[in-house]
Amino acid sequence: MPAEGVVSPIPVKVGDIATMRKSHPCGSFEWEVTRIGADIGLKCLKCARRVMLPREEFERRLKSLRDR
Secondary structure, eight states, X not given: OOOTTOOOOOOOOTXXXXXXXXXXXXXXXXXXXXXXXXXXXXXXXTTOOEEEEEHHHHHHHEEEEEOO
């Protein structure tokens, strides 16, 4: 049984499309998940910029997640 205040991570798979709460400077809200672990690798679907976010920050910024 998880301790109080501990939330289980959102199930994310490589290839999923993440819609974020704030847009990237290029104007896109959608990112492709390219790497899973303590950090989440993302690729912008409009400009192809790649970024790494700590899982905690990714889950805070995430609006929705869908399969490719």
